[in-house]
Amino acid sequence: MEAETLLTIFRVVAGTAVIAFFGAWAARRILFLIKLTKAARPNPERSLRNAAKANLRLALVNIFGNRKLLRWTLPGIAHFWVMWSFFVAQTTLLEAAGELYIGPTFNLPLLNSISLAGVTAYDLLGFMQDSLGLLGMIGLIIFASIRFSQDPRSKGRSSRFAGSNLIQGWWVLGAEFLVIWTLWVAHGVRFAEDHAPTEAAFISRLFGTAFEGMDTLTLEWVGAINLVVHIAIVGAFLVFTLHSKHLHILTIPFQELSRDPQRDKALGKLNTELIDMEAMDEDTVLGVGQIEQFTFDRFLDFQTCTECGRCQSQCPAWNTGKPLSPKMLIQDLRDHMYAKGPFLLGEIDEAEAGDVIKIPLVGDAPGEAAVIDYDVLWSCTSCGACVEECPVDIQHVDTIMDLRRYKAMMESSFPQEAGVMLRNVENAGDPWGVGQSKREEWTQKLDFDIPVLQPGSDTGGEYEYIFWTGCAGAVDDRSKKISQATAQLLHDAGVSFAILGKNESCTGDPARRLGMEYLFQMLAQQNVELLKSVGAEKTKIVAWCPHCFNTLKNEYPDFDGHFEVVHHSEVLAKLIDEGRLVATSELDKRITYHDPCFLGRHNEVYSDPRKVVDAVPGLKPTEMTRCRSNGFCCGAGGARMWMEETIGKRVNIERVDEALALDPELISTACPYCTTMLSDGIAQKVQEGTLAEGQVEVLDISEVLQRGRLLPMAAQGVAGSGTPAPSEPTPDPEPAGQQ
Incomplete structure (x- = not known):
C-alpha cells in the first residue's frame, strides 16, 4: 500500500x-x-416562544457584547x-x-x-x-x-x-x-x-x-x-x-431569550403564582419542596451557572461570615438536579436512586442533612446583588423565595422570631402590631391638614399624589419624623396630596420575602381594591419606603393593580428642578449617601436621591466604595429586619464601618429599614466608645432638606405664590423605632 x-x-x-x-x-x-x-x-411568565422577539436585542447585547x-x-x-x-x-x-x-x-x-x-x-x-x-x-x-x-487555598472566603x-x-x-x-x-x-x-x-x-x-x-x-x-x-x-460548569456556552441563548424582559430594569419583581385556596387539595404544593417542583427557567439557571463567584463576592451574607453563597446554593441545587435526573426520567427506580430522593431540599434546623442548609436559606436579604452581578442572569433571589415559600407555608418552618411579625401583619395590618387606628397620628405634629381618602370615594384624581406612608412611616417612631419631613416639603412646594390614613395597610412585602406568599397575596388584593376605589389610577402614588415603592410599582400589576408609582426622592428632585423647593441655609458637614437596595439595584433610582442631597449648599458629599449598583445592603431586606442575626458580623455594622471610614458627620439614605439599621449600627459604635454621642447622624434625604431650610418660591420673593414659609415639624422626643 x-x-x-x-x-x-x-x-x-x-x-x-x-x-x-x-x-x-x-x-x-x-x-x-x-x-x-x-x-x-412550566412557567407561564417565561417561554422562548413568547419572549424571544422582545428579548432579542437585549440577548444579543448580553451574549455577544x-x-x-x-x-x-x-x-x-x-x-x-x-x-x-x-x-x-x-x-x-x-x-x-x-x-x-x-x-x-x-x-x-x-x-x-x-x-x-x-x-x-x-x-x-x-x-x-x-x-x-x-x-x-x-x-x-x-x-x-x-x-x-x-x-x-491562600485567600479563603475572600476568594x-x-x-x-x-x-x-x-x-x-x-x-x-x-x-x-x-x-x-x-x-x-x-x-x-x-x-x-x-x-x-x-x-x-x-x-x-x-x-x-x-x-x-x-x-x-x-x-x-x-x-x-x-x-x-x-x-x-x-x-x-x-x-461541567462550561455548559453555559450552550444554555445562555435559551436563558437570555426566555427571560422576563422587565428583569433588566427591575430586579424587585418576584414571580407570582396566584394561590386559590378554594381550588387547593391534598396534592397542592406551595413553593418548592422537591427539585422537580422548580420551573424550567430555574433548571436553566442551574445549568448555566459558570461558578465565576461574582455573586458570592458581592453577597452581604457571605461577606459577613454567613453560610450563604449564592453561587454554592445554585451549584448544590444543580448537582442535586443531575443526581435525581435519572429517577425523574424513569431511567432508574426508587431503590436505585437511594438517598438522593429522600434528602430534603432544605433542613429544618442548622446542620441537618439537606441539599441546602437551614441557615443558608434564611441568611438572604434579597438585596439583589447576586442577580445584579451575575453575567448569565441567574435569578438567585427567586430560587431562594421559592424554597422559603415551601418552608413557610407547607411546613411552618422559619425563624420563629419572625412569626411575631407575621401575626402582626395579619391581625394589625403592620409588622409592629400598632394597628390601623393609629396610622394618622404622625400628622398631628404638622401645622396643616392632610386630606384622608375614604374607600369608594373615587376622589384620588383631585390630587397630584396619594402619599403612601407605609407601615414604618405611620407607626414607627423614628420613621414618623421622615413622613412628617416629606409631607412638610410637599406642602411647602404647593403640592396637593392626600393620604389613606387608617385605611392603609401593609403592602405585604415582609410576609412575601419571608415566604408567606398567601398572606402577601391577600394583602395585595385588598390594597389594589382599596386603591382602585379611591381613584388611584387617576393620579400618582408617592411612597418613601422603597419596599412599598417596589411592591406597589412592580408586584401589584400581577393583581391588576396598574398604578403610576414614584419614590419620594424622585418627587423631591423634580420639585427642586422646577424651582418649587430652594435650599437657602448652608450645612457645612461631610455627608455620604447609602443606596437602599430596593430603591437602587431593584429599581435603578440612583441619581435622584443624590440630587436632593446636593441641593443643600455647604454639604460635602463623598461616595462609599460600594455604592449605586455595587451598593452594600443594610441587612434588613428579605424579612431579615424581623430575624435575629447571630452568625458572623452584623451586616449593618459592616456597612456602618464602611461609611465611618469616610469620617462623615451625616449618613443619608432613603429607606426606613436602612435608617433603622444604620442608626442601630451608629448606636452600637457609641456604646462601644468608638464614636461620641451625636458625632454621626443618620438622616433621610427629606430630613437633610429640612436641615437646609428649604423655602418655597413665594418666600424667595417670587410673585404669584401665596404659600407660607415652611415650619419644621415639632421634634418628637420619643426614641427611634426598634428592629
Missing part, C-alpha cells in the same frame, strides 16, 4: 472514528439535558477576547472537515474570489483567526493569573472561587489553549506545504517556519495527526462542556 494511501486512510478513518465517538457521547448528554429540563414545571462581564474590566476584556476568538475559530472546523474528507489542500470555497481593494475575504478571515487567537491566548493568561491570585470546581476551571483553560495551538499548527503545516489560502495569517506563518526543511510526506503525516488530535480535543471539549 502506498504511503499516501495509508495516510489518507488514517486521516479519514481516525478522524471519522473520533467524530463518531465524541458525537454520540455528546448527543446522549444533550438528549438527557433536554429531557431533564422538560421534567421541570458581554455587557455585564465588562463591568469588571480586566476579566471582562479577557472573556471578550476568548469568546470571540472561539466564535471565529468555528470557521476552522469547516476547514478541518474539508481537510479530513477532501484533502490537505482544501480551502473554503469562494473566499479568495471575493476581494476589495486587493484584500480578499480569506485575507480578512485569516487575519481575524490569528489576531483573535492571539488575543484569546492573552485572555487565557489573564484568566490563569486571576485564578492564581484568587486561589482559595470568589471559594467553593467552585477549581479543577474544571483549569481544564477549561487547558482545552481552550490546545484548541488554539493545534489550529496554528494545522495552518503552519499549510504554510510549510505552500498551500495556505492567505498570507495574512501572520501567526500561522510563523508556525510554518518551524516546519521548513521537512519532506512532504512527513509534513503530511504531521498535518494528519494534528488534524485528528485537533478534532479529538474539540470533541472532548464539547463532551466536557456538557458535563
Whole structure:
C-alpha cells in the first residue's frame, strides 16, 4: 500500500472514528439535558416562544457584547477576547472537515474570489483567526493569573472561587489553549506545504517556519495527526462542556431569550403564582419542596451557572461570615438536579436512586442533612446583588423565595422570631402590631391638614399624589419624623396630596420575602381594591419606603393593580428642578449617601436621591466604595429586619464601618429599614466608645432638606405664590423605632 494511501486512510478513518465517538457521547448528554429540563414545571411568565422577539436585542447585547462581564474590566476584556476568538475559530472546523474528507489542500470555497481593494475575504478571515487567537491566548493568561491570585487555598472566603470546581476551571483553560495551538499548527503545516489560502495569517506563518526543511510526506503525516488530535480535543471539549460548569456556552441563548424582559430594569419583581385556596387539595404544593417542583427557567439557571463567584463576592451574607453563597446554593441545587435526573426520567427506580430522593431540599434546623442548609436559606436579604452581578442572569433571589415559600407555608418552618411579625401583619395590618387606628397620628405634629381618602370615594384624581406612608412611616417612631419631613416639603412646594390614613395597610412585602406568599397575596388584593376605589389610577402614588415603592410599582400589576408609582426622592428632585423647593441655609458637614437596595439595584433610582442631597449648599458629599449598583445592603431586606442575626458580623455594622471610614458627620439614605439599621449600627459604635454621642447622624434625604431650610418660591420673593414659609415639624422626643 502506498504511503499516501495509508495516510489518507488514517486521516479519514481516525478522524471519522473520533467524530463518531465524541458525537454520540455528546448527543446522549444533550438528549438527557433536554429531557431533564422538560421534567421541570412550566412557567407561564417565561417561554422562548413568547419572549424571544422582545428579548432579542437585549440577548444579543448580553451574549455577544458581554455587557455585564465588562463591568469588571480586566476579566471582562479577557472573556471578550476568548469568546470571540472561539466564535471565529468555528470557521476552522469547516476547514478541518474539508481537510479530513477532501484533502490537505482544501480551502473554503469562494473566499479568495471575493476581494476589495486587493484584500480578499480569506485575507480578512485569516487575519481575524490569528489576531483573535492571539488575543484569546492573552485572555487565557489573564484568566490563569486571576485564578492564581484568587486561589482559595491562600485567600479563603475572600476568594470568589471559594467553593467552585477549581479543577474544571483549569481544564477549561487547558482545552481552550490546545484548541488554539493545534489550529496554528494545522495552518503552519499549510504554510510549510505552500498551500495556505492567505498570507495574512501572520501567526500561522510563523508556525510554518518551524516546519521548513521537512519532506512532504512527513509534513503530511504531521498535518494528519494534528488534524485528528485537533478534532479529538474539540470533541472532548464539547463532551466536557456538557458535563461541567462550561455548559453555559450552550444554555445562555435559551436563558437570555426566555427571560422576563422587565428583569433588566427591575430586579424587585418576584414571580407570582396566584394561590386559590378554594381550588387547593391534598396534592397542592406551595413553593418548592422537591427539585422537580422548580420551573424550567430555574433548571436553566442551574445549568448555566459558570461558578465565576461574582455573586458570592458581592453577597452581604457571605461577606459577613454567613453560610450563604449564592453561587454554592445554585451549584448544590444543580448537582442535586443531575443526581435525581435519572429517577425523574424513569431511567432508574426508587431503590436505585437511594438517598438522593429522600434528602430534603432544605433542613429544618442548622446542620441537618439537606441539599441546602437551614441557615443558608434564611441568611438572604434579597438585596439583589447576586442577580445584579451575575453575567448569565441567574435569578438567585427567586430560587431562594421559592424554597422559603415551601418552608413557610407547607411546613411552618422559619425563624420563629419572625412569626411575631407575621401575626402582626395579619391581625394589625403592620409588622409592629400598632394597628390601623393609629396610622394618622404622625400628622398631628404638622401645622396643616392632610386630606384622608375614604374607600369608594373615587376622589384620588383631585390630587397630584396619594402619599403612601407605609407601615414604618405611620407607626414607627423614628420613621414618623421622615413622613412628617416629606409631607412638610410637599406642602411647602404647593403640592396637593392626600393620604389613606387608617385605611392603609401593609403592602405585604415582609410576609412575601419571608415566604408567606398567601398572606402577601391577600394583602395585595385588598390594597389594589382599596386603591382602585379611591381613584388611584387617576393620579400618582408617592411612597418613601422603597419596599412599598417596589411592591406597589412592580408586584401589584400581577393583581391588576396598574398604578403610576414614584419614590419620594424622585418627587423631591423634580420639585427642586422646577424651582418649587430652594435650599437657602448652608450645612457645612461631610455627608455620604447609602443606596437602599430596593430603591437602587431593584429599581435603578440612583441619581435622584443624590440630587436632593446636593441641593443643600455647604454639604460635602463623598461616595462609599460600594455604592449605586455595587451598593452594600443594610441587612434588613428579605424579612431579615424581623430575624435575629447571630452568625458572623452584623451586616449593618459592616456597612456602618464602611461609611465611618469616610469620617462623615451625616449618613443619608432613603429607606426606613436602612435608617433603622444604620442608626442601630451608629448606636452600637457609641456604646462601644468608638464614636461620641451625636458625632454621626443618620438622616433621610427629606430630613437633610429640612436641615437646609428649604423655602418655597413665594418666600424667595417670587410673585404669584401665596404659600407660607415652611415650619419644621415639632421634634418628637420619643426614641427611634426598634428592629
